[in-house]
Amino acid sequence: MALDYGPPVVAQPFLPPPPPYQPAPGSEPGPLQVRNMEAHDVDFVARMLVEAFSDKFEHAVGKSRMEGAVKQSASSLGRSRNVWHRYRIAMYEGRQAGAMALRFHGDSAEEDFQCGEACSYLGCWGTRGLICLGCAVDGTSVPMGQCYVDHIGVDASFRGRGIGKMLMDRADYDARQHGCTSIFLWVKQSNRAVHLYERQGYGITETVNGSCFMRCALGSADFYKMQKQL
Numbered sequence: 505m506a507l508d509y510g511p512p513v514v515a516q517p518f519l520p521p522p523p524p525y526q527p528a529p530g531s532e533p534g535p536l537q538v539r540n541m542e543a544h545d546v547d548f549v550a551r552m553l554v555e556a557f558s559d560k561f562e563h564a565v566g567k568s569r570m571e572g573a574v575k576q577s578a579s580s581l582g583r584s585r586n587v588w589h590r591y592r593i594a595m596y597e598g599r600q601a602g603a604m605a606l607r608f609h610g611d612s613a614e615e616d617f618q619c620g621e622a623c624s625y626l627g628c629w630g631t632r633g634l635i636c637l638g639c640a641v642d643g644t645s646v647p648m649g650q651c652y653v654d655h656i657g658v659d660a661s662f663r664g665r666g667i668g669k670m671l672m673d674r675a676d677y678d679a680r681q682h683g684c685t686s687i688f689l690w691v692k693q694s695n696r697a698v699h700l701y702e703r704q705g706y707g708i709t710e711t712v713n714g715s716c717f718m719r720c721a722l723g724s725a726d727f728y729k730m731q732k733q734l
């Protein structure tokens with residue numbers, strides 16, 4: 505008697521399992537959220553930039569002009585929608601707590617800086633300092649396949665709660681989404697944030713004990729380039 509084994513089984517080619525689904529850091533429910541920049545974040549991002557980098561801004565425009573630097577920065581960022589895509593905003597319990605700017609290869613958008621406007625907020629002396637600062641920090645080119653953490657700042661009242669780490673995790677995620685294989689940043693050698701970056705897996709790949717121009721423009725010339733493979 506012939507046995508009925510049913511239809512022949514066709515061997516399936518081996519397929520690797522799909523990679524585990526990874527939600528973007530800051531997208532899960534909880535007190536800490538990370539989202540893209542929106543129009544109502546302009547003032548916060550400007551204040552964050554100036555306050556988080558107060559040593560550089562004080563050196564550039566003078567201590568008495570810091571509020572003018574925030575206003576100038578907000579005004580120019582407000583006009584420059586073409587750079588908003590770079591920013592991620594960290595929210596803590598619904599309040600703006602931190603900001604980070606990422607740049608990828610080929611992103612050459614520039615903020616709309618207007619000298620006359622800067623003069624009205626900062627005077628001639630402060631504007632000159634700001635232009636020098638801009639020249640010294642804007643020169644980083646981003647090689648193909650890499651992501652540059654242009655700047656990261658957390659409001660002083662929110663520091664030490666893991667917000668910086670969450671933003672750095674988000675930077676890794678976004679960089680991978682863009683197909684990058686490494687991510688890098690520049691940091692002042694004496695900045696405590698070096699510890700955070702080391703914990704996040706970054707290593708020092710370049711030490712710069714820079715030129716007189718850097719010292720004059722930034723108030724410091726001693727920086728590390730730190731990089732991480734993704």
Ligand SMILES: CC(C)(COP(=O)(O)OP(=O)(O)OC[C@H]1O[C@@H](n2cnc3c(N)ncnc32)[C@H](O)[C@@H]1OP(=O)(O)O)[C@@H](O)C(=O)NCCC(=O)NCCS
Nearest residue numbers: 556656657658663664665666667668669691696697699700
């Ligand atoms: C660096 C910074 C973004 C970290 O944000 P955060 O939410 O406090 O970070 P986390 O809570 O995830 O991690 C704590 C780590 O942040 C760093 N950090 C904390 N306060 C800092 C400060 N005032 N300045 C610099 N780094 C600081 C330290 O590495 C700290 O770890 P440690 O206590 O072991 O030294 C934030 O402190 C900041 O805005 N600092 C001023 C701006 C700045 O220096 N930005 C980096 C320039 S490259």
